[in-house]
Amino acid sequence: MNIAVLVKWVPEPQGTPVLGEDHLLVRQGADGALDPGDEYGLERALQLVERDGGEVVVVSMGPEIAVAAVQRGLAMGANRGLLVTDEVLRGADTLVTARVLAAAIRSVGTVDLVVAAVESTDGYTGTLPITVAELLGLPSVTFATSLDVEGTELRAERQTAAGTEVVACPTPALVTVTTGVAEPRYPSLKGVMAAKSKPVDRPSMADLGLTDDVIRSTQTVVAVEAAPEKAGGRVVEAGPDTAGEIADLLTEARVI
Amino acid sequence: MWIWADVADDDGVASSALELLTKARTLGDDVSAVALGPGATGAATALGEHGAMRVYASDDEALTEPTSRVAAHTLAALVREHAPGVMLFPSSYRARDVAGRLQAITGATLMANAVDLLSPDRARAEILGGTTIVEVALEGPAPHLVMMRPRSFEPEAVGGAAEVVRVEVVEPEGATAARVLEQTDAAASGPSLDGAKVVLAGGRGLGGPEGFRLLEELAGAIGGTAIGASRAAVDAGWVPYAMQIGQTGATVKPEVYLAAGVSGALQHAVGMKGSRRIVAITKDSEAPILRLADLGVVGDLFQVLPALTAEVRRRTGR
Numbered sequence: 001m002n003i004a005v006l007v008k009w010v011p012e013p014q015g016t017p018v019l020g021e022d023h024l025l026v027r028q029g030a031d032g033a034l035d036p037g038d039e040y041g042l043e044r045a046l047q048l049v050e051r052d053g054g055e056v057v058v059v060s061m062g063p064e065i066a067v068a069a070v071q072r073g074l075a076m077g078a079n080r081g082l083l084v085t086d087e088v089l090r091g092a093d094t095l096v097t098a099r100v101l102a103a104a105i106r107s108v109g110t111v112d113l114v115v116a117a118v119e120s121t122d123g124y125t126g127t128l129p130i131t132v133a134e135l136l137g138l139p140s141v142t143f144a145t146s147l148d149v150e151g152t153e154l155r156a157e158r159q160t161a162a163g164t165e166v167v168a169c170p171t172p173a174l175v176t177v178t179t180g181v182a183e184p185r186y187p188s189l190k191g192v193m194a195a196k197s198k199p200v201d202r203p204s205m206a207d208l209g210l211t212d213d214v215i216r217s218t219q220t221v222v223a224v225e226a227a228p229e230k231a232g233g234r235v236v237e238a239g240p241d242t243a244g245e246i247a248d249l250l251t252e253a254r255v256i
Numbered sequence: 257m258w259i260w261a262d263v264a265d266d267d268g269v270a271s272s273a274l275e276l277l278t279k280a281r282t283l284g285d286d287v288s289a290v291a292l293g294p295g296a297t298g299a300a301t302a303l304g305e306h307g308a309m310r311v312y313a314s315d316d317e318a319l320t321e322p323t324s325r326v327a328a329h330t331l332a333a334l335v336r337e338h339a340p341g342v343m344l345f346p347s348s349y350r351a352r353d354v355a356g357r358l359q360a361i362t363g364a365t366l367m368a369n370a371v372d373l374l375s376p377d378r379a380r381a382e383i384l385g386g387t388t389i390v391e392v393a394l395e396g397p398a399p400h401l402v403m404m405r406p407r408s409f410e411p412e413a414v415g416g417a418a419e420v421v422r423v424e425v426v427e428p429e430g431a432t433a434a435r436v437l438e439q440t441d442a443a444a445s446g447p448s449l450d451g452a453k454v455v456l457a458g459g460r461g462l463g464g465p466e467g468f469r470l471l472e473e474l475a476g477a478i479g480g481t482a483i484g485a486s487r488a489a490v491d492a493g494w495v496p497y498a499m500q501i502g503q504t505g506a507t508v509k510p511e512v513y514l515a516a517g518v519s520g521a522l523q524h525a526v527g528m529k530g531s532r533r534i535v536a537i538t539k540d541s542e543a544p545i546l547r548l549a550d551l552g553v554v555g556d557l558f559q560v561l562p563a564l565t566a567e568v569r570r571r572t573g574r
Contacts, residue, residue: 019388094366095359095396123383124503124523125368126347127403130324130356139323139434142353143504155437158322159497161349162264163441167322169434178504179491218365218396225389227382230534235546238537238555243563246514246535247571249551253511253533255454256478256572 001054001149001171003045004105006116006129007038007073009066023221024091025122027063034069037117039076039184041177044147045115046077046185052149055079057108061089061100067200074195075187081200082108084208093219098131100215103208105136108201113154114174118143133174141167145180257376258288258340258399260331260355261303261311262348265294269302271450272346274411276404277306279373280344281414288312289418290334290343292327293319297420304418306411314423318432324350325431328357333426335362335399342376343399347406355401365394366401369526371408376400385522386529406507407530449501452482455510457501457528458494459486461517461538461557465494470561471516477568484508486518502527516557520545537561 011025011032020026045056058073060066061084070081084100092100105111114133119126133140144156145164154173157166187195205215236242250256257280261273273289280287288310289303296313303311312334319327331354335343345351347368359366372380377394379402394400449455456471468483475481484501485494501508502524513531518524520536520543528534529548536549537557546552553560568574 019384023390094368095363098360118504121522125366125403126352126504127356127359127366127368130353131360131366133323134325134328134357134360139325139430140353141322141434143349159349160439161262163439163496163498165322165436165440166438167434168437169323173434179487180493218394219367220393220395221390222378222393223391227387227389230529230548230550233534233547233550233552235541235549235552235554238553238560242553242555242560243567246551246553246560246564247567249533249535250454250478250512250568251571255480255511256568 001049001052001112002057002110003049003054003113003115004057004059004108004111005038005042005045005073005078006101006114006132007042007058007060007069008035008120009033009060009062009069010035010120010122019224023224027065032065032068034072035117035121037119037121037179040179040181041115041117042073042076042078043182043184044177045113047182048149054112057082059101059104059108060084061097061104063090070200071195072187074198075192076185077191080198083200083202085202086205088205088215091217092215093217094125094128094131096215096217098128098135100208100210102132102135103210104203105132107203107208112171113149114138116174116176118176118178129174129176136174138172138174139169140174140176141169142176144175144177147175147177147181257284257286258290258343259308260343260345260351261289261291261299262346262350263291263293263295263299268295269299270346270348271411272348272406273303274306275407275409276344276346277303277308278412279404279409281307283373283375288340290331292330292423300418300420304416305413307414307416308418310421311418312421312423314425316425318425318427321432321434322436323431323434324353324357326425326427328354328361329426329428329431330423331358332361334423340399342373343401344373345401345403347403351403355403359401363397364399364401365396366403367392367394368403370402370404373402382526386526405526407509447480447482449482449484449499449506449508452480453511454478454481455484455501455508455513455528455531456481457484457486457513457515457518458489459515459518460488460492462489462494467517468495470558474561474565474568477565477572477574479574486524515545516561518545519543520548
């Protein structure tokens, strides 16, 4: 079984990213890393391949620096990587990104399963993987909290608005997973060393058969403003008066 | 202008649809809703009362298959036939799946996390966890697809009745191969997160499912209080998903929001920062939630919460 895992390099995964003067996220020089949300699906993919055979390919689109995210995936145990980098993709919207990733997945050969996080930590649109699924003509199971594959069928428990459901779906298919799906391993030193010699494919737009007209973004940020800040908040150390202070606030709000 | 209405055969129409209709009406009179799945026809009354002139509806069970392919292809056929300029979606699971697929089929732009629509080609969206608002110009083929954050608008009934237009279901090849084997409803007990005046939210700092007992006791003392959770607590399996607040959960705007052991990651902040008053109790003096709080308390929640419960009981006599 071959699994493609979509991964993303994000700036400042633990902090707040910033916008540059061109209204795009500052990526160069940022303290970036593999999106922590991507490690859960990657871990589950590695477990499935370790059990049943096959290979895991980490697939990403991003700036040159995003190779660090792919390397991290390889260090965790993925067999190979693919990173699409091109200046024309800077500021790409979700449709362009989905088209690039769909073409990238097609280029890695036969894939039984595509795994992605439900949403990225920085952009959190939560629609990209499903657009990729439709472009590839694949069925999809989104918001999976567990994932298993038996033969040519996957089973996943997924969150829904009403509760949970268990879904069976033939492969090939795309699955988006929450952080509940597996506990990611920490890359070993051996894994980090081995990652350096694993292949990372770097296809160009032409290699992927992508022409200028399909990679033109349809969204342009024309103005940026800070959301209104909370005024007058205060922070205190817990002490003997704390309960009284919070109760005062509840009284003021007329909820007690 | 079109809007997507989430429907269910038992709960009727989602309030998000009524919010979207209210917004759509401010930009034009010709507003239609699309409702696909069991309960769609029944939803037409409420949709009409909130300003939909037309409801494209089908109650066909096939539309609820879990991959959303049937719904997306059915909607794509409708869109091709009637050529709306804009289509508004809520930020629900199902709407994400349908809109994501529709984008691939039509090649139209899809704007997520929108909080306002200024015109058919101009939207405002919250990014970076709601810390920044951007105005975005939308281009490309119609309809522009815009997914609105929950509770961006207050629903307003205007009276009126919608014409119901029957929809032909489109099934792409192999689209019904996925099937639901089991379904579990995990409705939270007590007042719903949506309408509660007070929301207490627990996070990883509660240490485990038993930590939520402290919140239940406080909720009992205050009354009319709903309990929610951060994604970390839900992902850890401590409480059901129905309690999750944040980007991938509920958005709440209560009179008082009290977070215990919640760090306030961007993911969480977008679901609660519209609350009238925010109290945060955390042992981490660097936790981002303290920046959102009217009253931030740095300390041991296992001491603060019981003391607060006792103080509230003393004042209310409960």
